Amino acid sequence: MSREDSNREEKEREASKLSLYLSGAxxxxxxxxxxxxxxxxxxxxxxxxxxxxxYAAALIGVILFVAITRLIRGPEQKEPGRPKGKLxxxxxxxxxxxxxxxxxxxxxxxIEGAIVFAMVPIFAKIIGRVVLGERATWLxxxxxxxxxxxLIVLIILNATDIHMSVMGLVIMTIGTIFxxxxxxxxxxxRGVFSPIEITTCISVGGFIFFFGTAFARALITxxxxxxxxxxxxxxxxxxxxxxxxxxxxxxxxFMSYMLAHMQIVQCTVFxxxxxLVSIIAGALILGEPLNWYHYICGGLILAGxxxxxxxxxxxxxxxxxxxxxxxx
Numbered sequence: 001m002s003r004e005d006s007n008r009e010e011k012e013r014e015a016s017k018l019s020l021y022l023s024g025a026x027x028x029x030x031x032x033x034x035x036x037x038x039x040x041x042x043x044x045x046x047x048x049x050x051x052x053x054x055y056a057a058a059l060i061g062v063i064l065f066v067a068i069t070r071l072i073r074g075p076e077q078k079e080p081g082r083p084k085g086k087l088x089x090x091x092x093x094x095x096x097x098x099x100x101x102x103x104x105x106x107x108x109x110x111i112e113g114a115i116v117f118a119m120v121p122i123f124a125k126i127i128g129r130v131v132l133g134e135r136a137t138w139l140x141x142x143x144x145x146x147x148x149x150x151l152i153v154l155i156i157l158n159a160t161d162i163h164m165s166v167m168g169l170v171i172m173t174i175g176t177i178f179x180x181x182x183x184x185x186x187x188x189x190r191g192v193f194s195p196i197e198i199t200t201c202i203s204v205g206g207f208i209f210f211f212g213t214a215f216a217r218a219l220i221t222x223x224x225x226x227x228x229x230x231x232x233x234x235x236x237x238x239x240x241x242x243x244x245x246x247x248x249x250x251x252x253x254f255m256s257y258m259l260a261h262m263q264i265v266q267c268t269v270f271x272x273x274x275x276l277v278s279i280i281a282g283a284l285i286l287g288e289p290l291n292w293y294h295y296i297c298g299g300l301i302l303a304g305x306x307x308x309x310x311x312x313x314x315x316x317x318x319x320x321x322x323x324x325x326x327x328x
Contacts, residue, residue: 131184151276157293
């Protein structure tokens with residue numbers, strides 16, 4: 001290989017790393033600001049109706065994205081014989097996570113849920129090791145522990161009232177496991193299904209389930225007008241569009257893209273950074289106070305995220321993929 005070819009490949013690798021890190025940072029910012037959008041929508045709709053319209057907005061965004069892409073690039077040539085059941089299973093894991101997250105709200109506070117949800121990188125690491133055979137180095141494990149521990153301490157210190165019920169703990173843990181399974185599944189089907197296909201399946205499934213459930217409830221209660229009443233408020237339409245297009249469609253797209261090119265532990269840790277973004281945004285936008293522990297824990301979380309992203313990862317540790325199983 002010539003020096004020129006070697007330099008070109010090195011530049012391509014660096015550009016690929018930069019795009020992955022930018023995707024991770026954008027994912028953290030997008031998800032981190034979701035709390036603000038939810039607060040803007042809460043006065044107009046309950047949780048089920050809000051989820052129904054979030055996924056409706058995400059589905060509209062997917063349809064527009066696919067339509068524009070096809071106009072520019074033409075119809076995509078898809079490989080025949082792909083096991084689409086694996087794609088549907090991936091979307092099902094995400095849906096189950098959302099369902100259990102909603103159920104947990106009846107038994108525990110959002111603070112308590114955040115503490116359990118902070119364990120996603122740990123669960124995903126364990127499941128990825130068992131199911132895919134993906135191995136992490138001792139350095140990666142160290143950064144994961146630092147990030148998760150700092151996040152849990154930050155959430156606990158930032159909370160004003162924590163009363164964890166056994167039922168709430170069980171439900172939130174199950175939901176967190178399903179979220180971890182979705183991450184592992186997305187990693188497994190990399191190279192066979194594209195990030196936009198994964199995102200489309202999640203958006204369609206979410207719309208059918210949540211909007212269908214909200215519509216059925218409205219029929220049973222005789223309150224169809226109440227289901228569509230939030231759409232009369234421009235503020236609601238604006239923020240629910242943000243939550244659907246940015247916080248579901250684009251965040252799922254970014255995460256799927258990262259999982260296709262990075263190890264599971266390196267991707268899921270960006271969720272920890274999104275919680276930090278939420279706290280900082282609350283201070284800057286809503287005037288919430290920042291204390292000494294915010295700076296210390298925030299610094300540790302950032303150090304863990306950056307360190308884990310930059311930690312050397314041997315390709316041999318990546319674990320099996322659906323492509324590997326299809327070629328057997």
